[in-house]
Amino acid sequence: MTLLVVHARLITVAGDGDGYVEHGWMRVDEGRITAIGAGEAPEVPGAEVLDVDGAFVAPGFVSAHSHLFTSGARGLGVDSTLYGWCDSMLGLMSHASPEDYYWSSLHGSLDFIANGTTTAFDFTDPRIPWEPMVDGAKSGAGALRPIEQQLRQIDAKHDAGLRFINAASLDDAVGTDEEVLDRFGLMVDHVRSLDPDLALGAAIMGAVQWSPRPNAAELEVAAMRRYGVLNEAHFLETREEVELQRSKFARYRDAGALELGLIFGHFIQTTPEIIAEAAAGGARMSWQPASNGRLASGTADIPAIRAAGMPIGIGLDDQACTDVSDPWQNMRMGIYAVRAATGDPASALPEDVLRMATLGSAEVLGVADRVGSLEVGKYADFLVVDPRRPDMGPLWHPVRNYVLSTSLRNLTRVYIGGELAAEDGVSTNPLAARAVEEVHRRMPAVAAQWGQPA
Incomplete structure (x- = not known):
């Protein structure tokens, strides 16, 4: 045609x-x-x-950092920063079934498309449920959920007709190194079995920030090399335990992750030294302005990061912490936040931020030859x-x-x-009306059974 x-x-x-x-x-x-x-x-x-x-x-916009499964959990944790919000939103989702995850992810994917985002780097919810953070570390590790919980999130993006790169945690709190790597390979195989025009790749959800394993960075690098995948790490996002967060930068550096093109998601609580070393090492960044404001995380030093030569993409993040998947609103929040911080209107020009939200994101994700x-x-x-x-x-x-x-x-x-x-x-997707019905039925049912989150 x-x-x-x-x-x-x-x-x-x-x-x-x-x-x-x-x-x-x-x-x-x-x-x-x-x-x-x-x-x-x-x-x-x-x-x-x-x-x-x-x-x-x-x-179409390219979201370099997304959590589409959260579409049925918007408006939660509004009086909390990152970890309290996670307790509320992920506390609800931890009780969801694989089919609940499918419909919430489909709902989010179709919403992305209807609002102008046609490609997304999307993190599936880990198979080990979220546990509250205490003194900069997770308070425990629950049981590993069935792989269907993860695969159905992937299927939902495919069924929506969204182009995507799927990222998953190594869930390294359970199993030996080889068991962790083999388990991650099941996700990679599933993504690679789908239509390659939609399933653009697989990736790691970098989690050194929260992992109990001292070799977490080395394990992520081993997975990157074994499977030939990207790694985007949630890193230096929140204001809590900042010095502890910063100390973990050395783990990624020493493991060789920077030279493999590690993507730092958020990258707010940085230092000039960390920025310089990350950029020189070959790392990239994804910026989530609306989410960073919603969760009171702070404003990334975009002028300094750009000056260091680090490629930058923009993501819409969780639909449950951006709440409206509006890419224009997201860009404007970024422009305004940077200008307010610097006092310099030229520090965030509209055309530069538009490029970050489209071609810049595609470059960061390694798909600029296609989108x-x-x-x-x-x-x-x-x-x-x-x-x-x-x-x-x-x-x-x-x-x-x-x-x-x-x-x-x-x-x-x-x-x-x-x-x-x-x-x-x-x-125009034939599943769109049903996705709305299912999310409105399923998520309140989960809350009614397990308790209404804050």
């Missing part, structure tokens, strides 16, 4: 400039972009023509954003207006692989 998009304000997020074409067109064949140009589009016999009538056409920008050869994952519904006023600087003035009401269509995936905030 050929799709021809015409009369578009193209935001390509490609090249050295701002990646913008005022009067543009784009051709899609078999789900991939095959041509982009300015002016009137060429005639293509038999093509389906999508006339966007002056709307923005931009790449993150509108370029020939990449998947045709794109958004149609109407600047007149509601009206943004004159577009003095279109790319900056796109970042600063867009609301979800302006998002009229979402395409994945050239196929319509959502329109006016409503998913």
Whole structure:
């Protein structure tokens, strides 16, 4: 099938400039972009023509850090920082069945798509349930849950039609080193058995921050090498036990994780020395502005991290700590937080943050050859954003207006692989209505059985 998009304000997020074409067109064949140009589009016999009538056409967002299974647990732990919020939200989810996880993850995946995120790095909930933190360490380790609890979260993303990289914890509190690595391989095998156009890869949920094992970093590096996967670690996120957190940086460094492209998720409570060493070592970063504000975690020193040369992507994080999976809101919160911290408007420009949330995330995740920008050869994952519904006023600087003035009401269509995936905030997936019904039935039932979380 050929799709021809015409009369578009193209935001390509490609090249050295701002990646913008005022009067543009784009051709899609078999789900991939095959041509982009300015002016009137060429005639293509038999093509389906999508006339966007002056709307923005931009790449789908790439969330570099997500927890989609939390979609049925929004609004919990509102008076808590990270660990108290985890007690509330993960305390509820710890009692969920594999099918509860499936429907909550499907609900979250479809919500991501309907709100403009077409690719996500997603952490499945570990098979060992969350335990409260005491003095910077988990208070214990529960029993290992069945692997279906993990695999059904993966299936949900696939069934939603979301492109994804699936990350899982090594759950290293149970088993020998070989048992831990073999168990992790079951997840990798499952991801690699799925449609590779959707399942873009597998990864480790780095957990040296919480692991009871002194060799946790070495074990994660062994898994990275054995399976050829990424590792994104929740690291230096919260204000609690900051010095203890910082001391664990050396574990990743000494294990050789930096040179393998370790991704630091959050990376807020840093020092100039840690930033310099991480960047020089080859590490990357994922920034979650809305989550960092919601949980009172702080503001990452984005100017210093950029100056050090560390690649940065942006993630929407948990739907239960961002609460609304709105990528424009997430970008603006980041811009405003950095500017408020630095006093310098140039420290966070809209076009720079847009790139982090699209192509920058794709680069951090190693999938920039397929997603993150509108370029020939990449998947045709794109958004149609109407600047007149509601009206943004004159577009003095279109790319900056796109970042600063867009609301979800302006998002009229979402395409994945050239196929319509959502329109006016409503998913086209045949499972969408059932996902809503299941989440509204299942999660209150879990709470009723095990106790309503705070």
